[in-house]
Amino acid sequence: MSSKRTLFLIEVAMFTGLALVLDIIPFLAFKIWPNGGSVSFAMIPVFIVAFRWGIKGGLTSGLLWGLLQIVFGASILTPLQGFIEYGFAFTVLGFAGLFAKPLQQAIKNGQTKVSFIYIMSGVLIGATLRFIAHFYAGIVFWGQFAPEGQEVWIYSLVYNGSYMLPSFILSTILVFFLFHKQPRTLLKAA
Numbered sequence: 001m002s003s004k005r006t007l008f009l010i011e012v013a014m015f016t017g018l019a020l021v022l023d024i025i026p027f028l029a030f031k032i033w034p035n036g037g038s039v040s041f042a043m044i045p046v047f048i049v050a051f052r053w054g055i056k057g058g059l060t061s062g063l064l065w066g067l068l069q070i071v072f073g074a075s076i077l078t079p080l081q082g083f084i085e086y087g088f089a090f091t092v093l094g095f096a097g098l099f100a101k102p103l104q105q106a107i108k109n110g111q112t113k114v115s116f117i118y119i120m121s122g123v124l125i126g127a128t129l130r131f132i133a134h135f136y137a138g139i140v141f142w143g144q145f146a147p148e149g150q151e152v153w154i155y156s157l158v159y160n161g162s163y164m165l166p167s168f169i170l171s172t173i174l175v176f177f178l179f180h181k182q183p184r185t186l187l188k189a190a
Contacts, residue, residue, distance in 0.1 A: 012057055015045035016064040024072060036075040036085075037134070037163040043093055043171045044178075047123055048186060050097035051104075051179070058094025058126070066090030081141040089133035096122030107183045119176045127168040134160040 023042035046065060050058025066086040076082035103118035138156025146155035179186050 008053060008057060011052065012049055012061050012064070015049045016061045016068065019043070019045040019061070019065045020068045020072065023069070037160065039163050039166045039170065041170070041174065043123075043127070043130075043167060044174055046090075046093045047096050047119075047126065047171055047175050048178070050094050050126070051100050051119070051122065051175070052186065053097065054100040055094055055097035058097035059091050060094070062093040062126075063087065063091040065093075077141050081137050084133050084137045089130045089137075092129035092133065093126040095129060096126040098122060098125065103179075104187055107179060107187060112180065115179065116176050119179065120172050123168060123172045123175060127164060127171065131160055131164040134164065 019042045022045070023038065023040050042065075046058060046061045049061040066089065069086050069090065070076070070082065074082065074086050076086070099118040099122040103115055103122070106115040106118055135156050138160055139152050142156065142159075143152035146152045
């Protein structure tokens, strides 16, 4: 096995584990939603992997984090709902890796504003795809929890948007800060 592949596997495993830890430590995750969802730092490690290793690294880390969520007590109503909200929703965070190469080049060139745009765009794609999965599952599987008289799609939009929007903002700011302050540490090893 090549040293590059070994580094890839080690980093994916470490950052995925960090995502889980950031999600389950009570004072690091704001969890007030009764049926799952939280505002936490947990997506940040997956985005770091995606920006370091591209889509392959991001998708792998996201998938593993979703599977770990299941192992550590996810809210699962049916196998399909579990797949959508844990298998799919966390995996698609890795699509932030679409911007890995241009982000790394912008950082190497000292283009701070451009690197922020790449980070924001990548985090937006990943968080939006995750939101869509939770939004759909909210309509199909969690609709019985909607307040009486409220449209199920509005309930799902508000419920899932209330933690995904702050998580997107938090992730964008902190991922940018980390790459801006520690570019040598976070840029992909050659």
